[in-house]
Amino acid sequence: MEMIVDEIVAKYNYWIYVVLMMIGFYAMIGKRNLMKKLIGMNIFQTSIILFFVSTGVKKGGGIPIVDKYQALAGNVDAASMVNPLPHVLMLTAIVVGVSVTGVALAVLQRIYREYGTLEEDEILEKLQR
Amino acid sequence: MNATNLHLFVLVVPLLSALAINLLGRRSRQWIAPMVLGSLAFSVFGSIIIMARVIEHGNLSYTVGNWRPPYGIELVVDPLSALMMVLISVVALLASFSSLKSVEQELPGREHLFFTLYMILIAGLFGLVLTGDAFNLYVLLEITSITTYGLIAMGSGRAALSSFNYIIMGSIGACFYLLGIGYIYILTGTLNMADIARILPTLNAPVATATAIAFALVGLWVKMAFFPLHSWLPNAYSQAPTGAGTMVAPLMTKVTVYLMVRVILSMYTPALVFTHEWIAQGVVWASALAIICGSVLALGQKDLRRMLTYIIVAEVGYMVGGIFLANANGLTGSILHIVNDALMTLCLFLVVAAIIYRQGSVSLVSLQGVFRRMPITMAAFTLGAFAMIGVPPTCGFFSKWYLILGGIDGGHWEFVIALVASSLINAILFFRIIELAYFGSLQDGDHHEHLSTERHEAPWWMLSPLVLTAALLIVVGLSTGPLINNVIRLMIPVGF
Numbered sequence: 001m002e003m004i005v006d007e008i009v010a011k012y013n014y015w016i017y018v019v020l021m022m023i024g025f026y027a028m029i030g031k032r033n034l035m036k037k038l039i040g041m042n043i044f045q046t047s048i049i050l051f052f053v054s055t056g057v058k059k060g061g062g063i064p065i066v067d068k069y070q071a072l073a074g075n076v077d078a079a080s081m082v083n084p085l086p087h088v089l090m091l092t093a094i095v096v097g098v099s100v101t102g103v104a105l106a107v108l109q110r111i112y113r114e115y116g117t118l119e120e121d122e123i124l125e126k127l128q129r
Numbered sequence: 130m131n132a133t134n135l136h137l138f139v140l141v142v143p144l145l146s147a148l149a150i151n152l153l154g155r156r157s158r159q160w161i162a163p164m165v166l167g168s169l170a171f172s173v174f175g176s177i178i179i180m181a182r183v184i185e186h187g188n189l190s191y192t193v194g195n196w197r198p199p200y201g202i203e204l205v206v207d208p209l210s211a212l213m214m215v216l217i218s219v220v221a222l223l224a225s226f227s228s229l230k231s232v233e234q235e236l237p238g239r240e241h242l243f244f245t246l247y248m249i250l251i252a253g254l255f256g257l258v259l260t261g262d263a264f265n266l267y268v269l270l271e272i273t274s275i276t277t278y279g280l281i282a283m284g285s286g287r288a289a290l291s292s293f294n295y296i297i298m299g300s301i302g303a304c305f306y307l308l309g310i311g312y313i314y315i316l317t318g319t320l321n322m323a324d325i326a327r328i329l330p331t332l333n334a335p336v337a338t339a340t341a342i343a344f345a346l347v348g349l350w351v352k353m354a355f356f357p358l359h360s361w362l363p364n365a366y367s368q369a370p371t372g373a374g375t376m377v378a379p380l381m382t383k384v385t386v387y388l389m390v391r392v393i394l395s396m397y398t399p400a401l402v403f404t405h406e407w408i409a410q411g412v413v414w415a416s417a418l419a420i421i422c423g424s425v426l427a428l429g430q431k432d433l434r435r436m437l438t439y440i441i442v443a444e445v446g447y448m449v450g451g452i453f454l455a456n457a458n459g460l461t462g463s464i465l466h467i468v469n470d471a472l473m474t475l476c477l478f479l480v481v482a483a484i485i486y487r488q489g490s491v492s493l494v495s496l497q498g499v500f501r502r503m504p505i506t507m508a509a510f511t512l513g514a515f516a517m518i519g520v521p522p523t524c525g526f527f528s529k530w531y532l533i534l535g536g537i538d539g540g541h542w543e544f545v546i547a548l549v550a551s552s553l554i555n556a557i558l559f560f561r562i563i564e565l566a567y568f569g570s571l572q573d574g575d576h577h578e579h580l581s582t583e584r585h586e587a588p589w590w591m592l593s594p595l596v597l598t599a600a601l602l603i604v605v606g607l608s609t610g611p612l613i614n615n616v617i618r619l620m621i622p623v624g625f
Contacts, residue, residue, distance in 0.1 A: 025301075045300065048307055051311060052311050052314075055315050086314070089264055089314075096267075096271045100271065100274075100278075103278050103279060103282075103296065104278075104296045107282045107289050107293050107296065
């Protein structure tokens, strides 16, 4: 038992992302309300963003802003600052996520206008009639 | 124009024309057709020149923003991506002729919006085949997907609901791919594909590498509708506006298969992907299942367009299986089948677009006696059907031949049996329609009386690309030898 707890505490960022991801996955697959599915999708994407950002962290790392001349002279210790690349990548991924959410919301609006509901069961019922 | 950067221009011109179409097309519809056709014609010529140059001089590369490759994003053209560029531009140009007509009919007043998305989609597809950066690949994958969601949602009836399902499934796929890239980045510290291929085999981290490979491949499989993950495809593709269907159905799945080839060959290296023999064998079994299930499900459909979407699911099985046979013949067959299947699907979807334009439905009942009304369209359909079945000298025969050879080389008899069985099922599927269309009587059942026997062919805009595609099926079939020797052989890694 203690071993498992140690294992979880040592790699807690991975556990958080896996748990969040599963919550999002459950919402996407299990929920019957289309809006809840969309929220699940957002949680799913966010969990991956958290995972990426956590990989850039270093113990005692500072902000990666350095003096240009110092950097050119090679006086900068890369180990003393956080890796900025995952953060930059995730900025792009957030933009992608926002665009997908926007498109999905627009589509949901169309569905709502057409069927008057966002419950999957009711929509399927209306389709069968 | 600097000639060595031509591939960047091929990518940028559709993107800029998308902007121009949105601004000018709003003012007047007259602007749309010349801009769409003009920029796509430029892409066709550009990509043919690039292909000739790549075959002659080897790979081209462009460093975006002048950042050196491991740090910046690199656009690379090797023989395979040059081939895909030609394929995408040709298919897009041919499909756009027909789309211009059918969109006019289906979405009056919204043409400029449709073609804005359409051109961004083409630019995204070009970007996908050009990019040499793993993360950039994710972004472009989402660009193509988002435009596809929009295009599909423009359809009528259940289209919005199918599009929403596609959004959910597509996001899962893209996120899994992104997760795979995350693990790769932790392992290697780089995102450049060539760099990853160089560093990854030197690491001694089999479990983490395998996890990364598995995540990325599963993500791509969702995107390409590999059998158990295919559920979003038939609804989405059969309810999209016909103009979007003719473009999306031939290209999206095929480009994703290309991405899988790219990820396996030039990012993860085949040696790493195929280390565990039972995994490769499992995937081949799964694709054999995909082929059989896709074909059998197609048998149960009562609508031509829906039937074709299930055939696409089966065809994805062909290509994935061919790659995971892990031998030269299978890989050649898969890459060849990407080209052939795009052309065959284009041919059949153009026929669907033409029939829908004239009679509004492609349900099997309404196809009765359609040959008498649209002889040229149905002649092209017959040719496309023969290619799907795999009758020589159409192109479908040659790629199936290579896939079967690969299956025999790898000792995967289940794959060979699935291929042959699905060809037989395809024969049943298409001959059923050919019989209906050629010999079906117009008199039985009173609800067909409104369909006259008069010749009422599709307009020239839809007919000419269709005839050209049908001719291409035979031309590509006959030029299989040079295509393999000059282009595809260059991509098969040594020791395969």
